[in-house]
Amino acid sequence: xxxxxxxxxxxxxxxxxxxxxxxxxxxxxxxxxxxxxxxxxxxxxxxxxxxxxxxxxxxxxxxxxxxxxxxxxxxxxxxxxxxxxxxxxxxxxxxxxxxxxxxxxxxxxxxxxxxxxxxxxxxxxxxxxxxxxxxxxxxxxxxxxxxxxxxxxxxxxxxxxxxxxxxxxxxxxxxxxxxxxxxxxxxxxxxxxxxxxxxxxxxxxxxxxxxxxxxxxxxxxxxxxxxxxxxxxxxxxxxxxxxxxxxxxxxxxxxxxxxxxxxxxxxxx
Numbered sequence: 001x002x003x004x005x006x007x008x009x010x011x012x013x014x015x016x017x018x019x020x021x022x023x024x025x026x027x028x029x030x031x032x033x034x035x036x037x038x039x040x041x042x043x044x045x046x047x048x049x050x051x052x053x054x055x056x057x058x059x060x061x062x063x064x065x066x067x068x069x070x071x072x073x074x075x076x077x078x079x080x081x082x083x084x085x086x087x088x089x090x091x092x093x094x095x096x097x098x099x100x101x102x103x104x105x106x107x108x109x110x111x112x113x114x115x116x117x118x119x120x121x122x123x124x125x126x127x128x129x130x131x132x133x134x135x136x137x138x139x140x141x142x143x144x145x146x147x148x149x150x151x152x153x154x155x156x157x158x159x160x161x162x163x164x165x166x167x168x169x170x171x172x173x174x175x176x177x178x179x180x181x182x183x184x185x186x187x188x189x190x191x192x193x194x195x196x197x198x199x200x201x202x203x204x205x206x207x208x209x210x211x212x213x214x215x216x217x218x219x220x221x222x223x224x225x226x227x228x229x230x231x232x233x234x235x236x237x238x239x240x241x242x243x244x245x246x247x248x249x250x251x252x253x254x255x256x257x258x259x260x261x262x263x264x265x266x267x268x269x
Contacts, residue, residue, distance in 0.1 A: 015041075015109050015134070017176035021048055024187055027169045028052065029105055029130045036098045036128075038088050038108040038118060040064075043071050045109060050080045056099055057081065058088040089117065097127045103194075105130040112136045112181070116155070119143065119190075123162050123198055131190040137171060140186035144168055152246040153213070154206035160250030162198055165191040205257050210245045217245045225260055233259045 015021065025048050028035075035053040040046040041064065049055045050072070059065055065085050075081040084091065091098060098104065106122050115135040122128045135143075144166050145156035159166050169187040174180040208224045209217060218241055221230055233256055234241060239248070 015044060015172075015176060016178050017172070020170060020172050020176055020187070021045060023170045024107065024132065024134075025049075025052070027132060027187070027189060028107065029132075029191070031103075031105070031129075033129060034099055034102065034104045036104050036106050036108075038106070039111060040068060040083075041109070043068050045107070046072065046081065049107060050075045054079065055081050056104070057083045058091060058098065059083060059085060060087050089114075089121065092121050092125070097125050099127055103127055103129045105132065107132045109134040112139075115139055120158070123158060123192070126194065126197075129192055129194060131192070132169065132187060134172065134185050134187045136181075137184040137186040140168055140188045143190070144188055147249045148247060150246065154203070154210045157206055157250045157253050158198060158203070159190060161202075161254060162192055162196050163190050164193050165189070201261075202254075202257050205260075206253065209253065213245050215244075216241070217243050217248060220245065221256075229260065229263060233263075 021044060024045065033053075035049050035055045037046060037049060037055055037057045040057045040059055046055060046057060046068070057068070059068065062085065065083065068083055069076060072081050072083075076083065088098070098106075104127055106128055108118075110118055110133050112135070115133070116139055119131060119133065119135070122131050141151045142153050142155040143159050145151040145153065146160075147156075149156070167189050169189050172185040172187065174182065174184065177185075205224065209220050211220050211223065218227075218230060218234065233239075236259070237252060237255055239252065239256075
């Protein structure tokens with residue numbers, strides 16, 4: 001088979017470390033959910049996934065579609081694998097979910113340039129129950145961060161709000177890929193609470209809260225909430241005025257937001 005060259009425009013870094021593949025498989029949720037894989041690439045992870053689950057894969061690189069269909073002809077024939085060609089974000093935009101017949105788990109090695117957007121889309125997908133994806137470690141740290149951590153940001157608040165469990169499964173060095181990226185990667189696992197949703201206004205509220213991470217939280221929030229209204233909420237929730245954005249828990253962010261909305265205050269743009 002002709003050697004496949006990774007394409008920079010698709011952010012391709014092919015995982016070649018079988019030890020990492022095995023750790024991903026071992027960490028897979030034990031359930032009856034289908035698996036969705038974004039960017040199967042050369043199919044190394046796909047090959048392991050189809051041993052255990054039915055897989056729906058989304059691949060944007062036309063040159064890889066033929067390779068994958070040839071490599072997995074048997075699995076495609078017996079419906080263990082379905083390959084969709086195209087931009088996964090366009091599929092999401094059109095259908096609101098990547099699997100419309102029940103719950104699924106997202107398990108993938110994601111391109112760095114699109115990873116954050118994909119995880120946020122998965123948060124909003126009501127059929128996606130578990131997320132286990134490889135991302136740049138710096139991004140992984142932001143999603144998995146807890147209150148008080150230097151990396152704690154809007155992404156950490158969203159993860160804390162939407163999930164019942166989140167963790168880093170394994171840190172992956174550059175040499176585990178071909179070509180090798182310049183930074184470490186990490187596999188993260190997030191188990192969603194399917195009864196929770198993240199409305200757009202709450203996300204916008206968090207963007208404002210973390211607009212200037214080193215400033216006082218109250219300074220950031222008065223850009224979108226009246227100072228009098230915020231002072232009242234701070235007093236009610238016993239929040240100190242000098243608290244910084246990374247020092248407030250996801251629960252308290254949610255409480256502030258809900259009180260702003262309940263009090264009839266429209267968040268200013």
